[in-house]
Amino acid sequence: MAKATDGNGTPVPQRLLAAATRLFAEHGYDRTSVQEIVEAAGVTKGALYHYFGSKEDLLQEVYARVLRLQQERLDAYANAEAPIEQRLRDAAADVVVTTIENLDDASIFFRSMHHLSPEKNKQVRIERRRYHERFRALIEEGQRAGVFSEATPADLVVDYHFGSVHHLSTWYSPDGPLSQQEVADHLADLLLRALRP
Amino acid sequence: MAKATDGNGTPVPQRLLAAATRLFAEHGYDRTSVQEIVEAAGVTKGALYHYFGSKEDLLQEVYARVLRLQQERLDAYANAEAPIEQRLRDAAADVVVTTIENLDDASIFFRSMHHLSPEKNKQVRIERRRYHERFRALIEEGQRAGVFSEATPADLVVDYHFGSVHHLSTWYSPDGPLSQQEVADHLADLLLRALRP
DNA sequence: GATCACATACCGACTGGTTAGTCTGCCGGG
DNA sequence: CCCGGCAGACTAACCAGTCGGTATGTGATC
Numbered sequence: 001m002a003k004a005t006d007g008n009g010t011p012v013p014q015r016l017l018a019a020a021t022r023l024f025a026e027h028g029y030d031r032t033s034v035q036e037i038v039e040a041a042g043v044t045k046g047a048l049y050h051y052f053g054s055k056e057d058l059l060q061e062v063y064a065r066v067l068r069l070q071q072e073r074l075d076a077y078a079n080a081e082a083p084i085e086q087r088l089r090d091a092a093a094d095v096v097v098t099t100i101e102n103l104d105d106a107s108i109f110f111r112s113m114h115h116l117s118p119e120k121n122k123q124v125r126i127e128r129r130r131y132h133e134r135f136r137a138l139i140e141e142g143q144r145a146g147v148f149s150e151a152t153p154a155d156l157v158v159d160y161h162f163g164s165v166h167h168l169s170t171w172y173s174p175d176g177p178l179s180q181q182e183v184a185d186h187l188a189d190l191l192l193r194a195l196r197p
Numbered sequence: 198m199a200k201a202t203d204g205n206g207t208p209v210p211q212r213l214l215a216a217a218t219r220l221f222a223e224h225g226y227d228r229t230s231v232q233e234i235v236e237a238a239g240v241t242k243g244a245l246y247h248y249f250g251s252k253e254d255l256l257q258e259v260y261a262r263v264l265r266l267q268q269e270r271l272d273a274y275a276n277a278e279a280p281i282e283q284r285l286r287d288a289a290a291d292v293v294v295t296t297i298e299n300l301d302d303a304s305i306f307f308r309s310m311h312h313l314s315p316e317k318n319k320q321v322r323i324e325r326r327r328y329h330e331r332f333r334a335l336i337e338e339g340q341r342a343g344v345f346s347e348a349t350p351a352d353l354v355v356d357y358h359f360g361s362v363h364h365l366s367t368w369y370s371p372d373g374p375l376s377q378q379e380v381a382d383h384l385a386d387l388l389l390r391a392l393r394p
Numbered sequence: 395g396a397t398c399a400c401a402t403a404c405c406g407a408c409t410g411g412t413t414a415g416t417c418t419g420c421c422g423g424g
Numbered sequence: 425c426c427c428g429g430c431a432g433a434c435t436a437a438c439c440a441g442t443c444g445g446t447a448t449g450t451g452a453t454c
Binding site for chain 2: 415
């Protein structure tokens with residue numbers, strides 16, 4: 001038999017992760033039983049506990065994936081060759097787009113983080129902090145250069161923007177009047193407008 | 198014995214609600230057992246199920262209280278006698294202050310809403326929508342008057358601001374460098390600055 | 395190229411513990 | 425004497441994680 005696949009083509013660990021992501025987002029972490037996850041993935045508990053140490057590990061893996069992705073993208077935009085205004089706008093819009101593209105991950109992220117054990121929670125917070133600080137550095141760079149207002153501490157500006165990103169999973173619907181890109185452009189625009197000197 | 202009080206002075210239903218609020222915020226709705234709630238309130242299950250139909254009713258009551266409070270305050274600021282810029286700024290800052298003052302309620306609100314049954318969830322959404330629309334009306338009024346930019350749809354501006362409010366429970370700490378009022382002023386300022394024509 | 399040893403991948407019944415909600419009954423004041 | 429207000433034991437259901445077992449693949453040895 002091929003390694004860890006089954007009738008379906010995709011490997012079992014990934015199928016489990018995908019099923020867990022969908023179910024966690026739909027019913028919440030605590031309301032999703034391990035039994036439901038393995039059924040949705042077409043395997044049994046034995047398979048899950050063969051690849052993952054616990055139900056919590058599954059949740060942490062969802063986080064880890066999202067964080068890696070977002071950090072990579074932020075770094076790419078932040079380190080690009082362009083005026084600071086442009087780099088911040090691109091980064092701010094991109095995080096909106098990728099969040100919308102992974103709305104399930106986003107809602108899990110913000111609703112279920114406190115379900116992680118203290119150590120794993122700490123780990124996630126550290127990664128989040130790195131992301132936050134890279135973003136803040138962009139704003140401070142613009143403030144020093146005089147293109148952004150210094151009326152508001154950069155930290156607060158970051159939280160202001162991420163608040164709106166965080167909030168997306170509450171209200172954004174692909175069936176709504178605005179496309180992903182339109183929402184992203186508007187939100188980035190609001191940020192840049194708020195930062196005008 | 199006096200009616201519904203016990204050794205403590207405050208009535209049992211309120212004690213239950215207060216205990217539930219604190220515990221829900223601390224450990225999450227699902228992780229809080231009914232047993233823990235009644236112990237924290239100094240009563241037993243008999244008392245809880247005497248006053249509340251279910252654990253879920255307790256959660257809904259927390260929501261209802263917060264919503265009533267916020268709606269009242271918004272109406273007061275929105276209908277005041279002042280230029281639209283001032284009214285929006287006051288309302289935007291006030292919602293930040295009252296949210297910080299009730300951070301427990303806020304984190305419950307945004308983390309546990311999906312634990313409510315469909316009917317109760319619908320009820321809460323209806324109330325939230327009313328709040329959202331009153332706020333939006335303020336922005337549209339300013340846009341029509343020409344004092345706010347029309348570059349962004351008012352709906353989106355509302356979600357942008359509420360995103361940051363929503364997000365407060367994630368990062369705000371009373372021990373931090375900023376007081377409630379300072380945060381509120383900064384966030385309201387960011388909103389108004391973003392809306393400059 | 396047949397056999398053996400061992401590992402990987404998975405199955406599914408079982409266990410120990412927890413939980414929301416029920417129900418019977420006591421107790422004291424009006 | 426009756427009823428609101430509450431106590432607390434009880435139940436029925438559920439659930440994460442375990443564990444012994446099976447099947448298939450892989451590499452070494454003769």
